[in-house]
Amino acid sequence: MHMVLSRVLKWKNSPSTQEQYQILYRFEQLFQHGYSLNDALDVLTWEKQYTAVVTTIKQALQRGETFVESLEQVNFNPNVVSFLKIAIQHGNLSKGLHHCCQMLKQRKEFLTKLNKLSRYPLFLFLFFLLILYFMKTSIFPSFSQLIGSSNTISAFQNAEIAINMIYYGTISTLLLVIFLFLISITMKQQISIELKIQLIKRIPIYSKYKQMQTTYLFVTHLSSLLTSGLTIKDSLEVIRSEQKADLMNYYSTMISDHLAQGYDYSTILPQCHLLQEQLTQIMSKDRNQNQLQKELNIYAEHLILSIESYLKKWINFLQPFLLSILALFIVFVYLALMLPMFDYMNYM
Structure with a gap:
């Protein structure tokens, strides 16, 4: 329970996706204009909404921590922190910031659209629950006392049973979702990467999104490292050397070990279930390092557009659904209320 509360408090104190995007975007712009890190932080303090986050970052830097570690202190997105860490190590801070801004911008736009589309259905859902509660606690008990006919009472009892099933079923579903959410927070760091992958593969809709996202992160990592002059082998070693046990580390280790045994990409990449099959085609081609780096860049741009299109499609489906x-539900509740009343009127 303490672990769950600490994670929830950490999430609550984290800067929003919008704030993370704005801060990194301002860093990118200021660095391009020749600002140093300290000067860029001073400029960001001019904006009051970022003062607390920027102050924490400056204090971490003054304690001798790195820029990436200071971002960890203010609970930036783990993917952003991991990507920037590798980018800085190999002199690609500008490109790393650009890719991180792209990821955060996409996430920000998705959350904004989801918030707008879900606001009206959520309001209707709460209003629907209120109607159910009012019917359950006021209307049906009043009708049951008013009506004396056993046949009509039976009809009202059936309607009341249906309303209770919907009401308690909805409440139970909400409690189950909250319970599963808390369990997922508790178990997230305790289950193995292999089990995580198996669970993700079994979740409809999310599995395809996660596959595209993981492929995008892997491709941008490789592309960034190849740009700095490293070979594919060295790039995989850099990614696998990360202490954080995530999908990037897991897959780079799998691929690197497989290649070290004399096999090629066509036999190992299909076993990486959260990497798209197009990556196998790209990596299996006979390309020099510069050509491969350019093709990975093009593929990364394709992936970011594909992710945006995929999310937009499901968001547009979500509201009407x-x-x-x-x-x-409303029609069913209306019939559950009106049909027994019609029976009562016919009986009279």
Whole structure:
């Protein structure tokens, strides 16, 4: 329980995706204009909404921590921290900031659209729960006391049972979702990478998104390291040397060990289930390092557009789907209320 609370508090104290994007974007712009890190931090303190985050970063730097470690102190996105760490190690800070801004911008736009699309269905859902509660606690008990006919009472009892099933079923579903969310927070760092991959593969919709996202991160890591002059082998070693046990580390270790045994990419990449098959085609071609780096850059741009299109498609589907479900529930509740009343009127 303490672990769950600490994670929730950490999430609560983290800067929002919008704030992370704005801060890194300002860093990118200021670095391009020749500002040093300290000067860029001083400029960012001019904006009051970033003062607390920037002050924490400056204090971490004054304690001797690196720029990436200072971002960890203010709970920046782990993918951003990992990417910047590798980028800085190999002199590609500008490109690393650019890729991180792209990732955060995409996430920011997705969350904004999701918030707008879910606001109205959420309001209707809460209103629907309120109606159910009012019917359960006020309307049906009043009708049961008013009506004396056993046939009509039976009809009202059936309707009341249906309303109770919807009401308690909805509450139980919400509690189950909250429970699973808390369990996922607790178990996230305890289960193995292999089990995580198997679980992700079994989640509809999210599995494809995660596959595209993981491929994008892997491709941008490789492309950035190749730009700095490293070979593919050295690039994989850099990624696998990261202490953080994540998908990038896991897959780079798999691929590196497989290549060291004399095999090629066509036999190992298909075993990396959260990497798209197009990556196998790219890596298996006979290309020199510069050609491969350019092709990976093009593929990364394709992936970011594909992720945006995929998310937009499911977001546009989400609102009418939720509204349709709510409409069916409302019609059912209306019939559960009106049909027993019609029976009562016919009996009279």
